[in-house]
Amino acid sequence: MMADRLLRVLTLADYNTRIVMFGTVMLGVAGGVVGVFLLLRRRALLADAVSHAALPGVAAAFMLIMAFGGNPRSLPLLLLGALVSGLLGMGCVLIISRFTRLSQDAALGIVLSVFFGFGIVLLGIIQRMRGAPAAGLNSFIYGRTASMIRSDALLIGTAALVVVVLTVVLFKEFRLFTFDPGFATGDGWPVQRLDALLMTLVVSVTVIGLQAVGIILVIAILVLPPATARFWTDRLGLLVLLSALIGATGAYVGTALSASIPRMPAGAAIVVSHGALFVLSMLFGPVRGVVHELFAHRRLARTTLKQNLLRALYECEETGEVHNADTQWTYLLHTRGWSVRELKHAVRLLRRDQAIYRSPEGQWLFTESGRVQAARVTRNHRLWEVYLLEHADTATAHVDQGADFIEHVLGDALVAELEKAVPRFGKVVPDSVHVIGSRGKRV
Amino acid sequence: MKNAISSMQNTTHESASSGMSVSPESVALHVRDLTVAYYRKPVLWDVDLDVPPSVVAGIVGPNGAGKSTLIKAILDLVPHASGSVEIFGKSYRRQRRLVGYVPQRESVDWEYPITALELVAMGLYRKIGWFRPVSSAYRNQALTALADVGMADLAHRQISRLSGGQQQRIFLARALVQDADVYFMDEPFAGVDASTEKAIIGILQRLRAAGKTVFVVHHDLETVREYFDYLIMLNMRIVAAGPVAEVFNSENLKRTYGGRLTLLDRAVDAMGRTPG
Numbered sequence: 001m002m003a004d005r006l007l008r009v010l011t012l013a014d015y016n017t018r019i020v021m022f023g024t025v026m027l028g029v030a031g032g033v034v035g036v037f038l039l040l041r042r043r044a045l046l047a048d049a050v051s052h053a054a055l056p057g058v059a060a061a062f063m064l065i066m067a068f069g070g071n072p073r074s075l076p077l078l079l080l081g082a083l084v085s086g087l088l089g090m091g092c093v094l095i096i097s098r099f100t101r102l103s104q105d106a107a108l109g110i111v112l113s114v115f116f117g118f119g120i121v122l123l124g125i126i127q128r129m130r131g132a133p134a135a136g137l138n139s140f141i142y143g144r145t146a147s148m149i150r151s152d153a154l155l156i157g158t159a160a161l162v163v164v165v166l167t168v169v170l171f172k173e174f175r176l177f178t179f180d181p182g183f184a185t186g187d188g189w190p191v192q193r194l195d196a197l198l199m200t201l202v203v204s205v206t207v208i209g210l211q212a213v214g215i216i217l218v219i220a221i222l223v224l225p226p227a228t229a230r231f232w233t234d235r236l237g238l239l240v241l242l243s244a245l246i247g248a249t250g251a252y253v254g255t256a257l258s259a260s261i262p263r264m265p266a267g268a269a270i271v272v273s274h275g276a277l278f279v280l281s282m283l284f285g286p287v288r289g290v291v292h293e294l295f296a297h298r299r300l301a302r303t304t305l306k307q308n309l310l311r312a313l314y315e316c317e318e319t320g321e322v323h324n325a326d327t328q329w330t331y332l333l334h335t336r337g338w339s340v341r342e343l344k345h346a347v348r349l350l351r352r353d354q355a356i357y358r359s360p361e362g363q364w365l366f367t368e369s370g371r372v373q374a375a376r377v378t379r380n381h382r383l384w385e386v387y388l389l390e391h392a393d394t395a396t397a398h399v400d401q402g403a404d405f406i407e408h409v410l411g412d413a414l415v416a417e418l419e420k421a422v423p424r425f426g427k428v429v430p431d432s433v434h435v436i437g438s439r440g441k442r443v
Numbered sequence: 444m445k446n447a448i449s450s451m452q453n454t455t456h457e458s459a460s461s462g463m464s465v466s467p468e469s470v471a472l473h474v475r476d477l478t479v480a481y482y483r484k485p486v487l488w489d490v491d492l493d494v495p496p497s498v499v500a501g502i503v504g505p506n507g508a509g510k511s512t513l514i515k516a517i518l519d520l521v522p523h524a525s526g527s528v529e530i531f532g533k534s535y536r537r538q539r540r541l542v543g544y545v546p547q548r549e550s551v552d553w554e555y556p557i558t559a560l561e562l563v564a565m566g567l568y569r570k571i572g573w574f575r576p577v578s579s580a581y582r583n584q585a586l587t588a589l590a591d592v593g594m595a596d597l598a599h600r601q602i603s604r605l606s607g608g609q610q611q612r613i614f615l616a617r618a619l620v621q622d623a624d625v626y627f628m629d630e631p632f633a634g635v636d637a638s639t640e641k642a643i644i645g646i647l648q649r650l651r652a653a654g655k656t657v658f659v660v661h662h663d664l665e666t667v668r669e670y671f672d673y674l675i676m677l678n679m680r681i682v683a684a685g686p687v688a689e690v691f692n693s694e695n696l697k698r699t700y701g702g703r704l705t706l707l708d709r710a711v712d713a714m715g716r717t718p719g
Contacts (some may be wrong), residue, residue: 040555101482169574174567180551186518186544187569187621234601236556 006260017259020145023153024212024251024270030160031221032229032247033167034201036240039226040178041198045105046093048219051113051206053089054082055119055215058140062126073136075152075211082207089115090199116215143214143259143267147371156208163201164244169184174198175236213267221247224274231285250274302349310355310374311381312336313364315432325362379429383418386430470532471496471625471656472517477526479509479516486512488680490526494673496624497654499647501661501671501687505700508678510660511547514627518544532623540569543623545614547630553603559613560598563588564619588616593642608639615646626657627651633662644670667691 012018038044061081065072089111098108123137139147167174177184177191192308202222209218231241254270283290296321312335316328323331332343347364350356355370366374454640474492478485487509494500502510515521517528519535530538543566563583564577569580592612602610611631618626632642647670648656660670667674667687674690676682676699683690683698 040552042552157502170577172568173569173573175557175561176568179555179557179562180546180565181564182515182520182546182550183544183617185520186539186542186546186627187566188539189569230556234559236561239556302514 006256009256009259017255019150019153020148020212020259020266021252021255023148023156024145024255025248026157026160027205027209027212028221028225028247028249028251028270029244030163030205030247032225032243032245033164034198034205035222035224035226036229036236036243037167037174037178038222039203039230041195043199043202044219044223045108046090047206047222048204049093049115050109050203050441051088051210051215051218052112052119052303053092053115054086054207054210055116055140056122057081057083057085057119058137058210059119059122059126059353060085062137063122063129066129071319073147078140079155079207079210081096081226082210083203085115086203086207087200090203113358139214140210142265143210143212143217145212145255145266146296148211152211156212159204159208159221163204166193166197166201167240170194170197171237188326190304215272217267217271220271220274221251224278225250228274228278228281231281231287231289234287246274248276250277268384305342305346306349306353306355307377308336309343309350310370311378313356313366314374314378317366323363328363375429380415380418382388382430382432383415386419452537469496470494471498471530472534472658473529474517475527475529477513477516477528478524479512479521480524486671486679487523489515490681492681492684493683494656494658494675494684496531496656497651498673499651499657499659500673500675501659501667501669502660502675502677503664503667503699504677504682508699510677511629513675513677514544514629514658514660518542518627543618543621543624545618545628545631546659548607548611548614548633550629553605553610555602557602558599559589559594559602559605559609560585560603561615562613563620566617569621584620585616588620589613591619592616592646593638606636611635612639612642615643615704619646626654626655628657628659630660630662632659664696 009017012021038047058081061078062072062298064081066079070077072263076120077440092111092115093104093107096102096110097104102110126137136147171378173189173194176187177189177194181191181195184194205222206218213221225243225247226239228246229239232242233239250273251270254273255266257273258264258266258269281289284291284292309332312332315333316323316335329343332338333340338346347356350370351358353370354367355373356364359365459717470493472492472494474490477487477490490513502513512521516523516526517535528535530541535542541672560582561577564581566588567577567584571577577585586595586598589595594609594612594614594616597605597609602613605613610669615628615631616667617629632640635643636643646705647657651672658675661667661670661706668691671687673685675684676695678699678701709713
């Protein structure tokens, strides 16, 4: 039964579903596109203040319509009221943070709560007015798509389209002033007017989102899609495109859920869908996603460990001292200050790479390929040390640490440059600049 | 003419007015009575400046002297309580296209999703004009500028993955493609590596040779003689301004840095070591 219903919703079989879906998806696209620049401008919470500030406008518009005998359910008029008071609220935030010593977050808190409180007061008054169908107004707080009719969806769709077109046309200008407003001003661009335009677009999306998503949650359609897209790309153009797609997807899934499950409010369902996309992207996105970072970190840690053991073994050979299994183990433990567990782990990794093997007497010895690797690692390390000593005025005492960190990430190009910078070594492994094994007791 | 200009630089009001005989077009930057205040706390007081073209001018002074503020006030980035700014004899607002700007590196978010090439291309936006995307011809100009600062092979790298020195270089490249006549650079030498420092000095010399005028906010007194031929010594007011050889002396340093003895000693030391 429910699956059947869901299918009908997803395939947009019903006229009503089509209308609501059109409205919310267009809203999702507009929120995704404008939201990218809102986040880059670091004004995400301004959208929250704006949506809360819209409530007294809705209530006041309702009262005016009643007074003049119009239809108090007319969405365009109510949204016009929301637009005016939303802009007023945003203006208050900017004025308070610019002309007083209060910071912007304080200004946001003040405007958000005072405007919203005032809106609730007005709603209270409306409820006591005779003959006023006030029930509809409460739906603006949490959002309700059921009341969306064709003209509403068209209004939302048109406004969303205008917002998207303006943002795309002004892509270059928005990028310039959101990245470096100081440079943009010096370059002669009307930064304050561009900023005002961007914020007007934000207010517009907020206002057309009030009916479907509601005052409290509307910030999500501006913030979540761009934040989600950021885990997938570093390119601004692609970011805008992805954010729009994600905004549309979240809106589609949320609306479908709401239409197929009784009493499921659409706004909340949309926001939860966006939230799910965000969590997935944060975990698995290739650009600084959690899992990706964890793997990269672990790979580096392993490489470092392996290279350190290779060099320790190589330098142990260089001393020319003869070790049995026990004294070799002690030497290795001391020379790098490893714990037994770390050393065992390192040995296991190198053995798996077939870089070392255990002799019949129990010492760890290089395989042929292992020795080549070890010579290269040691050489890079020492080239880097010599380079730091000669070219960076670094104190000898600090050299080994710097070299230790960097050598593991040296690429071929960098090594070639090092060879040029320290040419006298040719292709041999240079001598170490400090006494090998000096950090541990020699056994 | 040269003497007339340098005689203006003692910056007391009388000597400044004696410079009025110089035709205004021959003055690259003219500042009159510039005062800037944050809330009621003054940051710059009655700044008067007349700087000739084709010089590389250092702006030095202690922390909080208003060096960055001076640049920002000239560029209209902070509101001023009073004063006027002229570039080559006309008001700054009408001459904006002649002016290039290198902001402080810390003033932007380096996590912003943009590549080195895209950042440099921003310097071409005013030539490209409203609404139009960056065409390949302009992209090539930006690439050339990147090569000029030794960053050609990092053109497509995210700016977050560049070192501090590399970030400073692309900021310079962006200003170079602005193709301005007067440049303002806010601490381009701050926190850069030795090779970037050399690259920046090379660029400053090239700009001067091409007849450009460059203003550089600078911290290190030891390099003043080496980098600049003109110096503006600032501590809320102009203490002295003129050719380095004339104004960079211990008397003016004392007046600029007041009781900050360690710095002063180092500077006097440096003057002893540097010939000329």
